[in-house]
Amino acid sequence: MTGTPMIINALGQLDNPNAPQSMEAAADLNPTSEQFSIDARTLADARASGLTAVNITLGYVMGDLPPYEHTLHEIDVWDAIVTRHTNDLLKVTTVADIRTARRDGRIGVVYGFQNAVAVGDDVGRIATFAQRGVRVVQLAYNQANRLGGGSAAPATTRLSSFGREVIDALNDHHLMVDLSHSGEQTCLDAVVHSRVPVSINHTGCRALTDLPRNKSDEELRLVASRGGFVGIYFMPFLNPTGHARAADVVEHIVHAVDVCGEDHVGIGTDGPVTAIDDLDAYRARLAEHVAQRQEAGVSAAGERADTLPFVVDLRGVDQFRELIRLLEQRGYSAGRIEKIMGRNFVDYAERVWAA
Template sequence: YGFQNGAMMGKDASRVDIFADLGVRVFQLTYNPANQLGDGSMAPENRGLTSFGREVVARANARRVMVDLSHSGEKTCLDAARTSTAPISINHTGCRAVTDLPRNKTDAELRLVAERGGFVGIYFMPFLNVSGHARAEDVVAHIDHAVNICGEDHVGIGTDGDVSQIDDLKAYEAVLAEEIARRRAAGISAAGERPDTYPFVVDLRGPDQFRKLVRLLEARGYSARRIEKILGANFLRFAQDVWGG
């Protein structure tokens, strides 16, 4: 199990122990806004990890809880990577050098996380393309850039969603519009979220999506071994490094 926000920590870093004992193994420090641990990707101040955030990271390291910075601001991510004694993850993101949106990570973030032994997962989300309608070719472009920055041993897939096909798109669009409105009202939405965007890659859905991705990576010249790493071997190794076993 994992959290996508550290707000429930209050002011007590020992709560990490409570959650770890209950089975939490992934701890994302912030969501899109700022909290008491650090700034999220949509916090304009970009203030970095707080002193309390450093306490939480240290406690998570002690309990072998994976520290994740997918939604953090740039300085918070860089601070956490430098502070953590264990490798950290950005397990669902894109590359800002490819698509300049706040939910995507800068080369500095990607590089430092990889240098510290961490993991970067490329998501299947609309933020891969400024149009808000990501396609399979966008996924490949972001994977390719991440591999160039991080090396092939630190990049994988972090879809940030399910893998099922949507049969009734019109009905789904109505529900999605309500969800986007709710997120905006709560102040948790990200730049690039609109009622007409889909939280998935439009031509990479259903049971064949990963086979299609393999074919696209092969066409880009990726070896079978590199593809195997991206499709799961890298995350498995990283998870073993953090969790043990």
């Protein structure tokens, strides 16, 4: 296709995984934002890739840190990062900010949570998060919490009454309700309860690979039917062997488009733009990290010592251009590709943030 479309990563990372600080963080079960390296290479690679904006994970996900206090601290950390790199980064709180980032050649940074535990028992905290610029809140990580089930909990776990209160508050404050890691019944309950369209920002299709982190056609269809958004990730769960390839990403996108329609599907890679340089050394560290996650009970089914948490032939600064090439090869039109690479997320954000 001629020209580069707007590229929005519905869940990704800004980090140089090759920096010593980040390598230490990768070995940590509960890394903090301060441990990652948003260095010159991170920024140069992100810009070279064509990335327009990315939803990053900040705040409490799991572990022993005090969820609310840690989350507020992480917001402070990211505010300082964006301020320090104001020529390269722009904090996104509106769709207009995404368009400004594209116009200025900067990377838009969307603040998002992958666990709503920081809400505690006080839904009033959601107003604080909204005021601080958070725009995406995932209800649960892999474990169950007070709101409902994660992907590692029994699939029949329901959305709780407190979960419904939290969704109401998220709707009131125009924040995205993200159901990526939610268990199936919690996801279905949440879609029906929400007054505003919801998202599954990073997932795969269970019809192609039957793993709990992937979403059933029923979940995908219901989210889309209510005006929501589904992002396909670049993760091992896209292939039953755990060794996902670029072709698997394409197949899951194709299936999601078939189920949801072309106006509701995008990408949420769940990874950085900068590629790991030494894969052999990384594999040696990976086994220990996966074992730690399994021992702590926070891993997802399909995580193994030999499964890389990314798609090995769809990474680095050319990952988005390569995906576009493969979608073109599949016969997708320029207009459909433009929607998948970013416009669908922007249109969805308009429906939520500006509601």
